[in-house]
Amino acid sequence: DQQVKQNSPSLSVQEGRISILNCDYTNSMFDYFLWYKKYPAEGPTFLISISSIKDKNEDGRFTVFLNKSAKHLSLHIVPSQPGDSAVYFCAATNSGYALNFGKGTSLLVTP
């Protein structure tokens, strides 16, 4: 059963605007959450993470928000750039090594 869900398979955003990618999880034992970015023909690369003791983590244009009560996290990209066009995977773990991934959201940033 899918413990990490990304319900939007795709998202299109204009350059300069905000991209918001959403992720929901079902396992309340998850305590560390990550976002990976994947370009075609390449492996996923780590983007940003957040521990369950925080509700926000920011790194440049990328911010991840965590709402534990709703079991929801989101990735905000501001401003979006064409080079951000990629598939974004949400992942979660319970302090272990095993990453539970979502199916990914394909982001297209148009000029």
Next chain:
Amino acid sequence: DAMVIQNPRYQVTQFGKPVTLSCSQTLNHNVMYWYQQKSSQAPKLLFHYYDKDFNNEADTPDNFQSRRPNTSFCFLDIRSPGLGDAAMYLCATSRDRGAYNEQFFGPGTRLTVL
């Protein structure tokens, strides 16, 4: 550049014919992972090696095995591939186990089963 390399990038095999996928790393990481990603699905961890210690996920079919002859190399063996084993296979490494150890992924091997 230090990296995770997977060979071949594309592999075609016949139903029931054993196949081996290869992964190598120049990062000198202790942990190597194999993930399976079927079309439009999430990557799913099959197993990992922590140094020489093999760790199988509970729901990984017996058809899938792995070898790690040294720190740099790890192999995924599929003994009798079925049509349902067609997928992208991703290798990843991390310095140590635990959530805070970033996993570095290779580009994947896409397996087709005829």
